[in-house]
Amino acid sequence: MFTPLFRRERLIRFSDCDPAGIVFYPQYFVMFNGLVEDWVSEGLGVGYAALVIDRRIGLPTVRLEADFTAVSRMGDTVALELAVERLGTRSLTLALRCVGIEGDVRMRMRQVIVLTSLENHRAIAIPEDLRRAIARAQER
Amino acid sequence: MFTPLFRRERLIRFSDCDPAGIVFYPQYFVMFNGLVEDWVSEGLGVGYAALVIDRRIGLPTVRLEADFTAVSRMGDTVALELAVERLGTRSLTLALRCVGIEGDVRMRMRQVIVLTSLENHRAIAIPEDLRRAIARAQER
C-alpha cells in the first residue's frame, strides 16, 4: 500500500510532451523535482530555496528506480504523490508516484537523495530542522 | 499602460534556473507557453489540448521581441500576465510580462502567434469559437 505524505495535482502541458504526444520521460523527473521542492517548503515548512541558496545545501539524487506503466498525454491532470521510505543519517529514500485522476498509476519511482554541501558536493548529515520535520510528518 | 486579460502566479523552481542561480532565459518562453495554454483553456473556455490533439490546430510563434530587465531567482513567486494587442484573421499578437510580487517587471515580450493546420503547418483562419472568446474577453 502506498500512503502519500504529500500530494499535488498538475496539468500535463504541451511543453512536457514529445513528438509521440506523450510525456517525454525525463520530464517526470523534472515534475518530481518540483514536488520535492513543494514538499520541503510547504509540507515540511523548511524553505527549499533558502536551503539551496542561503544554507548552500544540495539534495542530489544518488540512485533511482522507475517504472513507467502507462502514458500521460497533454491535457491530462495527474497527481504526483510522495512518501518517505527511509530516513537515514545523510540520505532519504522517497517513493513517488504519478497517477491519473482515476487512480491509474502512470509512473512510480524510488529515489535516494543525499544531502550535500554545495561547497564540495560531499555528503553531510541531514540538517536537524529538516530531519525533525520529516520525522513529525511520518508520525502523523 | 499594461492591463492584463489573464494572470497566473508561479513559483520559480530549481529546474528553471541556471548555474548563475537565475532563470535560464529560454525558460521564460516555456512559462509563457504554459500561460497561453491556461488562458485558452481556463480564460477563454476553449480546450487547448483538444485544439492541438483533436482539432489538429497549432499555435506556433512567428515573431517575438523580448526585454529582460531584472533577474528572477529560485524561490521567487512571479506573476505572468497576458494581454491581446491585436486579433488578426490568422494571427494573434500578445503582450506578455513576468513581474515580481512587488510589481517590478522582470521580463516583457510581444509575441505573434499564427494558427496553423498541424497536417501541413500552413496558416489557417483563427477558429470561430476562439475568435469570439478572445473578442468577448477584450470587451470586458
Next chain:
Amino acid sequence: MFTPLFRRERLIRFSDCDPAGIVFYPQYFVMFNGLVEDWVSEGLGVGYAALVIDRRIGLPTVRLEADFTAVSRMGDTVALELAVERLGTRSLTLALRCVGIEGDVRMRMRQVIVLTSLENHRAIAIPEDLRRAIARAQER
C-alpha cells in the same frame, strides 16, 4: 566489465546544469536519449527519425535503474556509452554509462525500452531490420 557497443563524447553545457553548477540529473536522460538516437541512426544504420515519423514506431522507456556516482560540471567533456544487455521480442535492455575523460564513472543506468505503435502506444515486435542490425552489432 562494460564493453560499449556505441560511444559518443559530449560537452557538458551551461544549459545542462542547475543552480548547484552540476548536471541537473534529468538531463542525463535527455543526453542518453540522444545517444540512443545516434546509435540507431549511425551505429545501426536504421534511421531514427524515419522510425518515429514515417513508420510511427515509438521507443518508450518502461523501466530504468540509475546510479549517480560523481558529479559532472559545466565544461566537462564526458563520454556516453551504450551496451545491449538483452534483446527481447518486444523489448530491449540497454546498459548506459556517462564517464569522464579519465574513465571515472559519473552515472550508470540500465534501461528497458519497449517498441510500440504510435497509433495506440501498444507494444509491438522489434522491427526486423532493427533486430538484425542489433544482433549483428552484438556479434562483432
Next chain:
Amino acid sequence: MFTPLFRRERLIRFSDCDPAGIVFYPQYFVMFNGLVEDWVSEGLGVGYAALVIDRRIGLPTVRLEADFTAVSRMGDTVALELAVERLGTRSLTLALRCVGIEGDVRMRMRQVIVLTSLENHRAIAIPEDLRRAIARAQER
C-alpha cells in the same frame, strides 16, 4: 547579407521537438546558447566554462528579437550561424540564424548580451581578452 563569423551543424533531436513534431521554439534559444558557448570557447579561444565558473562572469540576454520563418523537424540537420553586429563597452549584439542544409532560413534572431558580475548581476565592461578576441575575429 549575413556573413557568419562562426557556424556549427546540429541534428534536430526527438527531445527538441513538441507534440506538433517540430522544434519547440524555446529550444532554438537553448541551441543558440550552446552556439555562443562554442564560439567563445573554440572560435575565440576564451574558455566559456572558466569565464562563468572561475571568473564569475555572466552573459545574460537583455533583449532579443526573433523571427520564425519555417519549421524544423526531428531528423533535420541544421546550421546555426553567428555574426557580431555590435561590440559595445558592456554589451554585445549578435545576429544568429538557424538554416536548413539547403540554406533555407528557419529562424533568425538579434540578441543583445550584457556582461555581468555573477556576484551581483550588474553589468561590467567586456573583459579585455574577450574584447580583443572578438575584434580580431571581426577583422578577418
